[in-house]
Amino acid sequence: MITNADGSSPGDKLVVSHAKDATYTQGLRSFFAYRDLGIKDATNGAVAAHVIRGVPGSHATGIAHLHRTTFQMVYVLKGWVEFEYEGQDGVVHLEPGDSVYQPPGIRHREVAHSDDVEMLEVVLPGDFGTEEVPGLA
Numbered sequence: 639m640i641t642n643a644d645g646s647s648p649g650d651k652l653v654v655s656h657a658k659d660a661t662y663t664q665g666l667r668s669f670f671a672y673r674d675l676g677i678k679d680a681t682n683g684a685v686a687a688h689v690i691r692g693v694p695g696s697h698a699t700g701i702a703h704l705h706r707t708t709f710q711m712v713y714v715l716k717g718w719v720e721f722e723y724e725g726q727d728g729v730v731h732l733e734p735g736d737s738v739y740q741p742p743g744i745r746h747r748e749v750a751h752s753d754d755v756e757m758l759e760v761v762l763p764g765d766f767g768t769e770e771v772p773g774l775a
Contacts, residue, residue: 653680671693686766702774706742712758717751718755747773
């Protein structure tokens with residue numbers, strides 16, 4: 639059973655998010671635009687899910703960081719993206735249909751992405767911290 643950080647149960651609201659009604663806003667990274675799928679509100683913050691798009695003409699800054707999560711995964715819907723992870727040799731290249739589970743607290747950075755990249759990201763908890771960390775070697 640999923641519980642919120644305070645031990646309470648997530649909400650039980652049905653949420654439908656239609657692509658035709660989607661709005662994308664600036665979020666954690668300036669080179670990405672984010673579409674909130676309504677999961678965070680529906681689960682009282684237990685889970686967040688959003689579609690991330692590359693901002694055309696804007697590219698990754700390459701800043702290494704980590705997230706204070708208990709679960710984080712990315713599934714590529716369109717285009718491609720490259721990440722670098724602590725303890726992983728080389729760059730991880732992901733294309734449509736590929737996914738990555740990022741363990742809690744793993745240091746990583748986004749290296750590059752196509753202008754048309756779209757990814758689905760699911761994160762627990764819905765509100766999580768992000769910290770910049772020393773570069774990856």
